[in-house]
Amino acid sequence: MDDYLLIVDDAVADLAQDRGRLGRSSTAERVADILRDRISEGFFEPGQRLSEEAISEALGVSRNTLREAFRLLGHERLLDHRLNRGVFVRVLSAEDVADLYRVRRVLEGAAVRRLPSKRALELIAEAVDDAERAAAADDWRAVGTANIRFHQALVTANQSPRLDEAMRQLLAELRLVFHVMANPRDFHEPFVQRNRRLFDLLQDGRLDEAATFLDGYLDEAEQLLIRAYEPNR
Amino acid sequence: MDDYLLIVDDAVADLAQDRGRLGRSSTAERVADILRDRISEGFFEPGQRLSEEAISEALGVSRNTLREAFRLLGHERLLDHRLNRGVFVRVLSAEDVADLYRVRRVLEGAAVRRLPSKRALELIAEAVDDAERAAAADDWRAVGTANIRFHQALVTANQSPRLDEAMRQLLAELRLVFHVMANPRDFHEPFVQRNRRLFDLLQDGRLDEAATFLDGYLDEAEQLLIRAYEPNR
DNA sequence: AACGTAAGGATCGTTGAACAATTCGACAAG
């Protein structure tokens, strides 16, 4: 009898993990999810204006609800809200890109200087493997997403939900820029090997080397990106 | 003539600083400003529910507009939006406090390891001076705000607008917790001296010492806060 | 050619009302 009660209690206690999913569904948030996907996959181009009337009609929600979604995305810096003029898909300046890399150096740098947990190492290893597999299959779009997962996993070493969230937003913002890379292969290829190398250094606990290696890594990525980006403006 | 043009150009260039204030005025944002102030000064207590009807009537705005303001503050983590149950002033858990300090270690730690700019040093010095003056005058509320300004200024050494913004939000969140300190003097007093010491180390360029000093600083602050906080729950 | 003004159309900002959906407490029944 006691055993039975214990099992039930355990099962009930486990439920607490799923509590987060409960509140997670208002129309506005689902609309925001849809728009976020469209933006980060490049369906909406940076600078494009998103008409309240057109989109609310297309999605079958009211203007008020759509505006709530716009606010959410504005706070994530994916949309630019200009008073009385509407919302526009964010256009990142070269200065914005530089700032995003400054933040990356701080977030990823701090992560790399810690001894990563077993779980973090697993996540990182998966991302490295996936990137290599995708590269072998010539699927450079998949390489890109695996690469993003790699850096997201890196940050989890900080063991901070807020830093994870900040990194998620940062990478979403960066995706606004990745689309300017005409040839994704040229951009992603060099980093597949580097991800592997960085992982090896972490696994061996050679944290200082990992830190300096990461700095060079980020410097070069930033340069590549800005070089491809600046001329367009 | 050239001189005149130069002066005009300078004046015009200065205007660029105020550009941020231009777009800044929709009713929803002003409402958010009001509520943010009320929350951070403790007028609304953590856990308290904010009634849409009562507040929209009190402020003379429509429910829809108020809800937009709620969304903004929800994204800043000052309000907790529960579906169909309303918005509540955020209640931070001890785990939240711990996470906030993890983030502080990353943001402030990275700042301290850089050579601060002249401008950053000025801001830091001002905050230190203000805190000492306020302490001498026994105004512990003012010490608290000066202390917050000190840490905000510290982060500016990173030279990153996004990190500045992240720190601003983090400190707003922390203010939700500061109110539990029954005696603000006990909490703030030890840090007035430490701020001065940290500033001296930075000014002398002894960055490594500053970094370890900061770590101890943050550890103790976190302990004090959590000790005063945990029993209440 | 540069600038100020005016008119018109399009779009956003905000409101107020309405109704559906959901929560929560109270109370009754097993």
Place this chain on the structure above:
DNA sequence: CTTGTCGAATTGTTCAACGATCCTTACGTT
């Protein structure tokens, strides 16, 4: 003590309307 049920209160969402603001175009002035 647990489980159903009911009703009041509150939120979620929609809709229509009107004023405010911006953009464009056109016209006239200097």
